[in-house]
Amino acid sequence: MENQIRPHLVLIPPPLKGHITPMLQLATILHSKGFFINIAHTYFNSPNPSNHPNFNFLPFFDGLSNTQITSKNFIDIASTLNTNCASPLKERLIHHKAKLEEHDEKIACIIYDGFFHFIDSLAKELKLPSIVFRTTSATNILTYHVCAHLHAKGYLPLQDSKSSDLVPELDILRFKDLPIFNLTNPHDFLHGISKTLSITPLGVIFNTVESLEDSSLNHLQHLYNVNLFPIGPLHMLSNESNNISILPESDRCISWLNNKARKSVLYVSLGSIASWEEKELTEMACGLVKSRQNFLWVIRPETVTEVIAWLESLSEDIKLGVAEKGCIVKWAPQSEVLAHEAVGGFWSHCGWNSTLESLCEGIPIICQPYFGDQRVNARLLSHVWKVGLEWCNVMEREEIEKVVRRLMVNQEGEELRKRAIELKHEIRLDLSGSSCDALNGLVKCILSGNV
Numbered sequence: 001m002e003n004q005i006r007p008h009l010v011l012i013p014p015p016l017k018g019h020i021t022p023m024l025q026l027a028t029i030l031h032s033k034g035f036f037i038n039i040a041h042t043y044f045n046s047p048n049p050s051n052h053p054n055f056n057f058l059p060f061f062d063g064l065s066n067t068q069i070t071s072k073n074f075i076d077i078a079s080t081l082n083t084n085c086a087s088p089l090k091e092r093l094i095h096h097k098a099k100l101e102e103h104d105e106k107i108a109c110i111i112y113d114g115f116f117h118f119i120d121s122l123a124k125e126l127k128l129p130s131i132v133f134r135t136t137s138a139t140n141i142l143t144y145h146v147c148a149h150l151h152a153k154g155y156l157p158l159q160d161s162k163s164s165d166l167v168p169e170l171d172i173l174r175f176k177d178l179p180i181f182n183l184t185n186p187h188d189f190l191h192g193i194s195k196t197l198s199i200t201p202l203g204v205i206f207n208t209v210e211s212l213e214d215s216s217l218n219h220l221q222h223l224y225n226v227n228l229f230p231i232g233p234l235h236m237l238s239n240e241s242n243n244i245s246i247l248p249e250s251d252r253c254i255s256w257l258n259n260k261a262r263k264s265v266l267y268v269s270l271g272s273i274a275s276w277e278e279k280e281l282t283e284m285a286c287g288l289v290k291s292r293q294n295f296l297w298v299i300r301p302e303t304v305t306e307v308i309a310w311l312e313s314l315s316e317d318i319k320l321g322v323a324e325k326g327c328i329v330k331w332a333p334q335s336e337v338l339a340h341e342a343v344g345g346f347w348s349h350c351g352w353n354s355t356l357e358s359l360c361e362g363i364p365i366i367c368q369p370y371f372g373d374q375r376v377n378a379r380l381l382s383h384v385w386k387v388g389l390e391w392c393n394v395m396e397r398e399e400i401e402k403v404v405r406r407l408m409v410n411q412e413g414e415e416l417r418k419r420a421i422e423l424k425h426e427i428r429l430d431l432s433g434s435s436c437d438a439l440n441g442l443v444k445c446i447l448s449g450n451v
């Protein structure tokens with residue numbers, strides 16, 4: 001495409017860190033393949049254009065300013081955004097399309113996050129080719145189909161007594177691993193699922209690799225009967241991850257890691273939405289100190305407003321232990337941290353990006369899923385890929401001390417680390433194999449107009 005006008009793509013992420021990051025990574029990769037990149041985004045949580053001088057940014061109204069997204073309001077926010085953004089995005093696209101047509105250019109395709117389910121019909125109305133990008137695992141999307149079946153068969157709400165039974169259609173997952181389990185009001189979630197399943201995409205991009213999710217991808221292929229493009233892990237295929245932090249990253253933690261022995265540090269972080277209560281933080285501090293392991297701990301500012309005051313409230317021996325063994329930061333350069341040779345384990349909420357980043361560096365995980373797809377990912381990590389520890393998930397110091405030592409000190413942890421290294425190599429082979437093929441297939445598909 002050297003001497004031609006670059007074909008235009010419009011990529012549309014929702015305003016959530018765990019979704020914007022992989023979309024920008026995908027944008028970087030597609031830019032390197034010769035496309036002109038437009039990012040249509042909400043004003044709320046908007047990406048910083050100065051970090052991406054090669055992209056054009058198209059902001060649109062969302063009505064969400066200063067909202068804090070938490071695991072409790074997540075479903076409401078998803079529904080509000082799908083309502084608020086429909087007309088402003090439509091206007092934006094119409095305007096941009098007309099501007100391009102003035103110069104005999106056109107939008108070759110829009111690539112939107114499946115979170116924004118309204119875009120399916122909008123693209124059809126505007127006669128724009130479109131592809132869906134799914135930022136969670138393929139297995140998680142499969143569970144949406146299964147949840148819809150369970151609902152249709154009258155299985156909902158799911159009974160606690162059945163929580164450890166395997167879900168018939170899914171083999172490996174138990175009822176309690178489904179994104180719908182434990183929801184006080186499954187109705188809203190089901191409504192969202194039915195909208196998301198009503199999308200009739202022409203193609204679906206997944207941030208995954210075949211060696212991890214072959215079986216779920218085959219199952220989805222059968223259900224959708226459209227082109228599936230498993231192109232992942234995106235952070236490995238692009239070099240974008242360092243530029244899109246939502247908070248200033250701490251450099252201090254890397255120099256702290258530089259002084260620690262190989263594989264001696266547990267990295268502790270819950271991603272960008274889930275958080276601990278203050279009393280849980282105190283139990284964690286005690287459990288971590290008692291485990292006598294080094295730890296690098298991300299506590300986001302909204303988790304506890306005054307970290308210093310909270311630390312001061314701890315008993316003297318725990319305060320000393322934290323100072324001796326720990327490093328606490330508000331936000332870390334996570335990919336760099338996980339790639340650091342001092343890191344030997346990750347205590348994670350199992351968000352999909354964190355899961356992939358950890359797998360790519362061969363780091364085993366203590367799984368503490370909170371909501372939605374995190375439970376699915378935790379089950380995959382512990383029971384399918386066998387690089388994660390399932391534990392009782394009870395936030396008491398003795399339990400925490402035990403699980404940290406299981407991963408960092410015991411033979412069990414050593415086995416998981418070995419397996420994690422094997423898996424890392426398998427994923428890296430896919431990067432230059434199946435993911436590369438899927439990427440070339442996607443480019444061909446867009447250029448041929450077959451989307």
Ligand code: UDX
Pocket residue numbers: 016017018019021135136245269270271272273274298330331332333334335350351352353354355357371372373374
């Ligand atoms: C959300 C949902 O919680 C998750 O379940 C879903 O799979 C994606 O959307 P989030 O909570 O942000 O994501 O978790 P995750 O997907 O793991 O993404 C977190 C991102 O923030 C990762 O890319 C991670 O590298 C980054 N991060 C996190 C940092 O860069 N620094 C930190 O200190 C913590």
